[in-house]
Amino acid sequence: MANRVVADNVPVWEAEAVPSGGAGYPRLTTTVDADVCVIGLGGSGLSCIAELMRAGSRESRHIVGLDAGKVGSGAAGRNGGLLLAGTAAFYHDAVRLFGHARARRLYELTIEQIAAIARETPDAVRRTGSLRIASSDEEQVDCLAHLHALRADGFPGEPYAGPEGTGLLVPTDCAFDPLGRLRMLACRAADRGAQLFERSPVTDIGAGEVVTGAGRVRCERVVVAVDGRLSRILPELRPRARDARLQMLATAPTTEISVSRPVYARWGYDYRQQLDSGSLMLGGFRDAGGEEEWTDDSTPSNVVQTRLEAFLREGLGVRAPITHRWAATVSYSATGLPVLEEVRPGVVATGAYSGTGNVVGALCGRAAARLALGERAEMADLLAVTAD
Ligand SMILES: Cc1cc2nc3c(=O)[nH]c(=O)nc-3n(C[C@H](O)[C@H](O)[C@H](O)COP(=O)(O)OP(=O)(O)OC[C@H]3O[C@@H](n4cnc5c(N)ncnc54)[C@H](O)[C@@H]3O)c2cc1C
Numbered sequence: 001m002a003n004r005v006v007a008d009n010v011p012v013w014e015a016e017a018v019p020s021g022g023a024g025y026p027r028l029t030t031t032v033d034a035d036v037c038v039i040g041l042g043g044s045g046l047s048c049i050a051e052l053m054r055a056g057s058r059e060s061r062h063i064v065g066l067d068a069g070k071v072g073s074g075a076a077g078r079n080g081g082l083l084l085a086g087t088a089a090f091y092h093d094a095v096r097l098f099g100h101a102r103a104r105r106l107y108e109l110t111i112e113q114i115a116a117i118a119r120e121t122p123d124a125v126r127r128t129g130s131l132r133i134a135s136s137d138e139e140q141v142d143c144l145a146h147l148h149a150l151r152a153d154g155f156p157g158e159p160y161a162g163p164e165g166t167g168l169l170v171p172t173d174c175a176f177d178p179l180g181r182l183r184m185l186a187c188r189a190a191d192r193g194a195q196l197f198e199r200s201p202v203t204d205i206g207a208g209e210v211v212t213g214a215g216r217v218r219c220e221r222v223v224v225a226v227d228g229r230l231s232r233i234l235p236e237l238r239p240r241a242r243d244a245r246l247q248m249l250a251t252a253p254t255t256e257i258s259v260s261r262p263v264y265a266r267w268g269y270d271y272r273q274q275l276d277s278g279s280l281m282l283g284g285f286r287d288a289g290g291e292e293e294w295t296d297d298s299t300p301s302n303v304v305q306t307r308l309e310a311f312l313r314e315g316l317g318v319r320a321p322i323t324h325r326w327a328a329t330v331s332y333s334a335t336g337l338p339v340l341e342e343v344r345p346g347v348v349a350t351g352a353y354s355g356t357g358n359v360v361g362a363l364c365g366r367a368a369a370r371l372a373l374g375e376r377a378e379m380a381d382l383l384a385v386t387a388d
Helices: 043-055 091-098 100-120 137-152 178-191 286-293 302-315 357-372 378-384
Strands: 031-039 063-066 130-133 158-162 165-170 174-176 195-197 202-206 209-212 216-225 242-251 263-265 270-274 280-283 322-332 339-344 347-351
Touching: 031 043, 043 063, 043 178, 043 216, 043 347, 043 357, 063 178, 063 216, 091 100, 091 137, 100 174, 100 357, 100 378, 130 158, 137 158, 137 165, 174 178, 178 195, 216 357, 242 286, 242 302, 280 302, 286 302, 302 322, 339 357, 339 378, 347 357, 357 378
Parallel strands: 031 063, 031 216, 063 195, 130 263, 216 347
Antiparallel strands: 130 165, 158 165, 202 209, 209 216, 242 280, 242 322, 263 270, 270 280, 339 347
């Protein structure tokens, strides 16, 4: 890239997704009342709202959703578009780290959630399966251990050897258009009566109210469904949720390569997929940026973008021009498991998906809705227990 960082920082999904539909949603400039106020209109916030509306069919419930930017303007609309089962840890590692029963149930729930996402927004999802490709002999051994653990518990997985390399194939994983899905979910929520506001950054969450730059929401309960910069809204989570920058690039449509299903490699650091249009998307190399990638700055950096481009040209042999470069912020937890709990009276928080929040975030968003309604949520119970 001749040491130049593109200025626009726009994800390829803006070119792929259905248009947002007119001017979008208004800015909050007055005081409104709500039963539940959901902060964050990404995948977890909109899944939370969908669940609240579903639960609300029995009794009328007023829901307000707020976003600092636009629907999907955080990581949720700017990511790699992989829908992978499991948590951030590979399945065999999850069994070791979190206990067998807990890891197994979490994996089951994520497989079910991928199917739910595909049912909910079929136009945004491609049922492709995914490939984990080994980058070394050591990683190939780990892929076999990963595969063995999946099969031992009856989960789908097959050994893989093909043009991408060797590793394992998980047939139930999917690829999706994250921004397109979010726009569909927002539209549906608004049609069903949720009041959505964009360009309304939350500056304070007080007793019974949420304050934005120019307005406020008087509400009984609040859900904070924000992955990147979670601890800025809720500083008490700072020790548990650390911001990180993840980066990607995309090319013009190309036939130089055919990537029929999403691939993740090098211990999950690097990932790619090719869209129906032929555009190739490549993400990763966060480790190449070192400590500087632990930041809430969502601007693409030279170091990581240069590595991505080198891999595109030299590793994959693709010469197609690069059309998009972008970055976004996520949060990592120390345990690899997300935050999902009532952090203040009446305030439920979910986030810190450690780089893999498309599926777990949707699950946690729905569970956060249940917690906000004073109900139990299996996901919250699973995340709270100690390893068996
Ligand atoms: C480059 C990249 C690639 C990735 N690839 C994958 C992948 O392939 N598969 C996968 O599972 N995960 C992936 N992830 C992680 C995944 O994108 C995130 O974990 C997930 O999308 C988080 O969604 P969210 O709705 O919880 O939060 P976010 O999208 O982080 O936040 C939701 C919304 O909150 C809003 N917000 C923030 N602060 C405030 C405030 N103060 N007031 C009001 N609103 C606020 C933001 O504007 C945002 O729209 C990737 C992430 C990145 C950055």
